[in-house]
Amino acid sequence: MKNAERFTAMSTRVKGLRVSAFVLLALSAPLAAASPPQNDSGSPVQPLSPRPVQATGLSAVAQLGRKMFFDPSLSGSGKLSCASCHDPANAYAPANNLAVQLGGLDLQKSGVRAVPSLRYHEHTPNFTIGPNSSIPDFDPPPQDAAARPTDVKTASVAKADRNNAARAAAEAKVPQGGLDWDGRADTIQDQARGPLLDPNEMANKSQSEVIEHLRKSAYADDFRQLFGANIFDQPGLIIDEALFALVRFQTEDPSFHPYDSKYDAYLAGKAELNAAETRGLKLFEDPKKGNCSSCHIDKASRDGVFQPAFTDYQFESLGIPRNRDIAANQDPHYYDLGLCGPYRKDYAKSTSYCGLFKTPTLRNVATRKVFFHNGVFHSLDDVMHFYVEREIHAEKWYPKLANGDIDIYDDLPVKYKRNVDTVDAPFDRQKGDKPALNDAEIADIIVFLKTLNDGYKPDEASSAAQ
């Protein structure tokens, strides 16, 4: 029941980004195998920018976006494209196992957060505190009010409280939506601006530099045809048109939302889950066991229009261990507080939001090489054990302090540790308790998670399953 209720609430507030009809219907989008590009001398170079995926039926604007997506000349280094980190051959996520990716002018700088996949963002609602209102017809147009809750432990109350009224009140304070780990970009279009200008990523010094790259690009005439002959004389407009084109590629091209996993085939009645997958799904949904689907929604909307996103787009604090592989973390006073900063500034003083990050989709999670916002884990097995043993065996995950105590939630300042969710299963245990899931159950859940990988081929799978 809880899942159903939560889903209903989620599905009615789904807000924001459109998707064309053929995208909703598209069930298969074979990716062309990326072959290494050649440099001027004809020898293979490091595949920083994989070849464009083959796509047909894209609008003129989307085709322009596709050219931009794979164009390394849009970066300050001339060597990074969107596709360098968002690799189409790896579900538009990095193909390597680095916690954070390298970029910048010298390709040696690194940011502080793991690169998310670009798949399945098309229904991400705009960032709000509490549910979105759906009709924006008020005067003046509604503004996002920066709520400043101070003493409400929103993250944990929201999911644990079985009293609907209390939960509804708590839900009203739960941050949700937006792109990036901290939801700071309202739309995919806004998100696309970030990497272009980030000194650790594509490292353009200014929007003017981006415009110069566009002016010199092979597709400059596409801009003139689609957006007017004077487009390069309108700096504000051309950036927005360029970002729009990038988004239009992501919106129209089915490879960004193929919905062709085994689980999708299972929901469509075209595949059956095997015994382990079935057990895994049950544990995934069981509120006393994995309780995963309370945040990672696994059901379609009732009318079937919206397939399961495997996220509720809400924010949570899970007390992820500090990742000492990240350069910034060498400073003991530095903390990545997600919604509270350092990238976002607007909720820096909302103490109950410090340490909260957005719940990602679990589609293609088994293809990821690193997990959570700081990429501290490298296997799903570690992730699952962390979930069920964080409280029971804290010593496995966190270092010892000088006095011998365990420095639990060591990636958060002491005052924000109270924001960590300790009330929802599987976190609702204490030292000495049994974990919510045993090793066999964890293995089953991981088997189930693999059914969320895109590109399921019914024929191959049935023979492989014999």
Added chain:
Amino acid sequence: MRQDLLKTVSACFASIVFAGASISSAFAGAANPDSLTTKYPIKHLVIIFGENESFDHYFGTYPVATNPAGEPSFTAAPGTPVPNNYQTNPNLLTANPNNQSANGAGATNPFRIDRAQAHTGSQNHSYGPEEEAFDNGKMDLFPKYTGAAGVYGTGTFNNTGLVMGYFDGNTVTALWNYAQNFAMSDTSFGTNFGPSSVGAVNVISGQTNGAEGFAAGSNVVNSGFSSLVADGVGGYTMYGDSDPHGDVCSSTTAATTTMTGKNIGDLLNAAGITWGWFQGGFDLTKTNSNGTTGCARSTTSATVGAYENDYVQHHQPFQYYASTRNERHLRPSSVAAIGSTDVANHQYDINDFNAALQAGNLPSVSFLKAPAIGDAHPGNSDPLDEQAFVVNEINLLQQSPEWQYTAVIIAYDDSDGWYDHVNNVLNPSTSTQDAYLGTQKCGPLGSTGYTNNVPPSNALVGVNGQPVNGRCGYGPRLPFLVISPYAQKNYIDHTVISQASVVRFIEDNWLNGQRILGSFDAVSGPIDNMFNFNQTPTRTLILDPNMGTVVSQTN
């Protein structure tokens, strides 16, 4: 005439059949539309009342479309007249007065919005900011005052210059094709400045004076709310949006409003003429495929990609009036009773219109408001979903036997704040909300001698017969099309009209030219010039609801 006679006979037969169905009270005083004497050979008027588009936003480059590969293309017929737009004023595209530093980062010339970008954010369409954007007739501060950096949809620009964008015939394809084959005005204005509720009340009464406000959850009149402004003679004028008081779907946390004047429904009732307002989401008993019901029914579309609430209370103008409201959304007693007075009180769901049409029970006057997903309002709708709604309804009408006596008007409640280059302010106001000629001053260009809060002596009288404040107008220029077998073909009319011209046409056709006290109906021009009542009424134009392109046509 012979066809009229035949229809009268068959309609009488229908009355006889239904007389035994114990719903005879439903027909108290209501006349069969086809047997009524009318000034013009129009027996059915259908007003499709859309949301939030300025004329230049939809027809800025008419009749020239860009025609990129892969989009529905549009090529104008030889001899197509060109309206007052960017084609006739090409400097507006290259040296627009809004491309100035006062508009900050939003300074830009008008630019094309692609079909792929149909889902945009909504602009600011408040009464005061619209007047400020008009800037004493210079029409040069739209990005500054009505521009909104869009955050809804992917087709938005994070820049107030979005307000300068326009669509062409590759996006608003159906409306351009209707303009090619029927009549359009390029001099139609919002009766006043202001948003949805103002436009909706104007299209059914031609006047917004005589408003009463209620605090949230209260039943005591207390008019000091943000959507109402003092009219200068002790009353209030509606200048902003608020929900109708008493509607079960209205907000319980915001102020609500009633209107005290007369509307066209009152006049039609007194004359026993059938009519109805048909709005998406009004039927609270229905459940949509996504499981939503009651006031929360919602619908999604491929373009918007999100669920939008079907019913928008402050878009339903008859709900503001005690005489015409249906507070609990009671259902009509039967399909045959639609249009006549019963418990539904002439307020229906859009599905009821289609049912009545298919049952041969089309009322004399019908106002249609799409479910929000199809109402054209940026943010919750878009031109492509609007097109699907409009084309489906007009196709249905053209395939009915009533078509030869029918006229469809496509009109809009407000401009959304989108840029348009024409102003035509005639009625003055000196309310606290006015700003066109200066602080608290709005009126024809060059007007002087106004005193703040004192209605100018030449302001139109309100519901008590005295000049009133809060109705500065005309406001922004809006699209207005007449689609009828009696419409002129490929014709652009320049008679200055407003939303109140719809009221005027109903009064002229059915009510011997009766007028409403305080209304702009008498001063707004007639729409007669868009018709040729001497032609044979056989023209049809069936369009593809998704592409807006021509499927078939007869002349």
